[in-house]
Amino acid sequence: MKKINLVILFSGNGSNMENLIEYFNHNEFLSEDAKEKVGIQISCAVTNNPNAYGISRCEALGVNCEILPHKEFDSREKFDEALLTLLKKYNPDAVILAGFMRILSPVFTSVIKSINIHPSLLPKYKGANAIKETYESGDEFGGVSVHWVSDILDGGEIILQDYIPKIAGESLEAFEDRIHKLEHNLYPTAILKALNLTRVIK
Ligand code: GRF
Numbered sequence: 787m788k789k790i791n792l793v794i795l796f797s798g799n800g801s802n803m804e805n806l807i808e809y810f811n812h813n814e815f816l817s818e819d820a821k822e823k824v825g826i827q828i829s830c831a832v833t834n835n836p837n838a839y840g841i842s843r844c845e846a847l848g849v850n851c852e853i854l855p856h857k858e859f860d861s862r863e864k865f866d867e868a869l870l871t872l873l874k875k876y877n878p879d880a881v882i883l884a885g886f887m888r889i890l891s892p893v894f895t896s897v898i899k900s901i902n903i904h905p906s907l908l909p910k911y912k913g914a915n916a917i918k919e920t921y922e923s924g925d926e927f928g929g930v931s932v933h934w935v936s937d938i939l940d941g942g943e944i945i946l947q948d949y950i951p952k953i954a955g956e957s958l959e960a961f962e963d964r965i966h967k968l969e970h971n972l973y974p975t976a977i978l979k980a981l982n983l984t985r986v987i988k
Pocket of ligand 1: 797798799800801802803885886903904905
């Protein structure tokens, strides 16, 4: 069976990473022309944060986790070069960013095909406070975007978006929970779309 090899990058909690690993491990996929079964394998997860909770999720899932602390590098470019060297060992078909809280420089983005998830309806609310900014806005909807990574922060081509209505009187925490649920639903589907695969429904 043909195998697609992915590496996931994360920085903290790692709930999207865990959700993707479970989804890819427990489903079967078909090529776009439905002629060939395709497996998706996560050969490695990489974090820039030695204290990330996601590291213990990897241990529990039996997924190899590499720790590359960004603090050991004196520039963004040097970290990105080290990340490229590390990724060469795994030779991924694509790299998945799942809560990876580092801006990647062209050193990385010009060489590696990667996909990111962002908790807003881009181009609205780029950056690290998207959920709070959406919550505090007068917008009727919040949402999630999955996009190709470019050297513009949260600016690459959109693969898929989904949205939820705001609920009057809802707390920020409850809104945040609904956004994360939406992320967990959307990200696997969007990655399949980007890879031109469909899931076999059993
Ligand atoms: C998610 O909201 C993701 O969209 C953003 O960072 C958060 C990561 O959460 N980029 P988790 O680590 O996957 O739980």
